[in-house]
Amino acid sequence: MSTATFKIWRGDAKAGGFEDYSTEVAEGMVVLDAVHDIQAKQANDLACRWNCKAGKCGSCSAEVNGMPKLMCMTRMSDLALDKPITIEPIKAFPLVKDLITDVSWNFQVKKKIKKFKPRAPDAADGTWRMAQEDIDRVQEFRKCIECFLCQDVCHVLRDHRKHDEFIGPRFLIYVAALEMHPLDTEDRIPELKATQGIGYCNITKCCTKVCPENIQITDNAIIPLKERVVDQFYDPLGWIWRKLKKNR
């Protein structure tokens, strides 16, 4: 067994700093195991949110060596143990204590997004039929576990604090899942441009890089939504084309 040293952020919104800990590393261990070990043996008051330990609940989001990660999915064997491993809370949201942040802003944002509005049922049994190829595209977005790592890494929220003008990658995926749904009839594009701030995204792809579900957030959700905004607001030839098609 080898020994790993950690610098873990301790504190709340009033004061805080890094504290040093060290623990034994066993085979197959993940960062969350080490945090639990420290919590059990060295710092009983260390606050850390977790639940499934399987990368599906999205609770244990933190920054390990400066990159947003799920602690339960970050293997100790993937980290260099010759230097201290830093563990910090995510930065885009208010700190509550130690590794815990208040992510409730996200739930407020979600409430403001227009809900799913299906077209009238068109099958004889009063339901709908969808082709698999139509639903494949939005299926990818349904994998999101709401760990908010993408929100954390997005510099528009993290550094520029545009929380009141930009909904962040997580909710751009959410809008994409609704907007591209084959049954949905709602138009969310004007809000995307005006109040949800899709124009703030400058396509750095950091959100895609940190997504633990490997959702192609930028290529499959944000850019297609940006193109839909272009269709409605910035493409004069497109307007003429659609008008001609409508009159035919």
Added chain:
Amino acid sequence: MGRVHAPHSGAATAACGEFLEKRRGRRYLSGDSFSLMAQAQTTMPPRTFGQTMRVDAWWMQPFLVFFGLATFIVYSTWAAFQGNHYYFGPYLSPFYSPEIFGASPHSWFGPKPLWWPGWLLFSPALLILWAPGGLRLTCYYYRGAYYKAFWADPPACTVGEPRKTYLGERSFPLIMQNVHRYFLYLAIIFIFVLSKDVWKAFWFADPATGKISFGIGVGTVVLALNVVLLAGFTFGCHALRHLIGGFRDQLSRSPSCYNAYRCVSCFNRRHMLWAWLSLFWVGFTDLYVRLCSMGIWHDLRLL
């Protein structure tokens, strides 16, 4: 037991605490505007320029992008302003194609027009290079890459930025990036033009008799590979992916759109790779034609 190392700044944390208190008071106001910005300020202060806890070589990728793009911009600008050594036999440099006006046999409408102002520098490349340049400038991949490498916005993921203000792509000048699809339309025309250049590169004139005959030179292969790579880049464009079918919610209703969408998506998955390979090769193709024309390199006939 642990040991406190670097206490958090007192003033900042006091302000943070104050905000948290305020937020608690307003958080559940009915129908509130719930000042999201105020809430955000209860987090730890943003990092200063270049500050990060990352331990990897985060600067490597933006550095390579900066180096690669800067090299290309310098070379292509120099080559475009030269106005000579851009054709050799049946080969025409892609920086100069289509040659709308120019001195070479490839010119569409003859030499430099008489109405061209004398004070304005003329080069056939300057008439056309804005189109492929515009495609790359507004390309979704390049945008993300050069915002990081040239503007440090951000320098890399989770690395502190130099500026506090941020407008994104929602106001001038970056709102102009939305013109991308128009550059795409032009770029598709360029693919056909460059394909015709490849066809011409198969036909060599005999220096003695002037008779035209079929042949393949290294230059033919270089030009052909250039079109393949540029096509891979152009046909994997995000805007094309949208226009060819991505705009539909029910792709299954149009099998042709669905197949085209899948095809473009296939190229799109490696858009970054196509972008770099095509960028390098288009520069190399110009260099090859230029050096052959200058007599420094000799074009080898393969057939």
